[in-house]
Structure formats: structure tokens, C-alpha cells
Amino acid sequence: QVQLVESGGGLVQPGGSLRLSCAGSGTIYSAYPMGWYRQAPGKQRELVATVTSGGTTNVADSVKGRFTISRDNAKKMVYLQMNSLKPEDTAVYYCYYRGAVAYWGQGTQVTVSS
DSSP states (O other), X not given: OOEEEEEOOEEEOTTOOEEEEEEEESSOOTTSOEEEEEXXXXXXXXXXXXXXXXXXXXXXXXXXXXXXXXXXXXXXXEEEEEOSOOGGGOEEEEEEEESSSEEEOOOEEEEEOO
């Protein structure tokens, strides 16, 4: 059974930075993608970024150049470094792993506000 636990969310001012971490447990294959989605109030869940073991990334246009995804396969961890945060980045951020089925963490709130 795969479990994903996020940490690192919080309140930050516009222009600030946060680093999200996701700790995975259970059977997680490095070849399969891990990453991050987010869901703002009243909106659908959307892709932020995913990464495979080979380093192939898929990053949303809205965060390119500001967010960086990375992965530690040995530790079953995935990270999201978020810089130059904007109020529109406010959302619940969910860790994601695509194995035989999709697995999700419980989410961590990121609020960008002055």
C-alpha cells in the first residue's frame, strides 16, 4: 500500500518562497512519475509538476521558471521548490504517484498573501 505525506506548506508573502516535501512509503517504483497537483477554492485540481526517475519533468506553464521539482528515489521523496510566489498560487497542494493506480497525499495548504 502506497502512502504519501506532504509537509512544508504555510503562509507566505507575495514574492516569497516555500519548499514542499512529500515522503512516500510502500511500493514506489522509481520509473513511475511522482509529483504535485494543486486545487484552489472553486477550481478543479490541476497539474503543477511531475518527474520520473530519469529526470523527465512535466511542468505547468503557469509555474515554469518559478517552481522546481526534484526527486530522491532512494528516499522515496519528491520536492517542490516554489519561488516568486503569487497570490494565484494559493491552493491545497497534493503529492501524487502514478503506479498501477493514482495515489494522493492528504494535501498541504499554501497561502500567498500580504
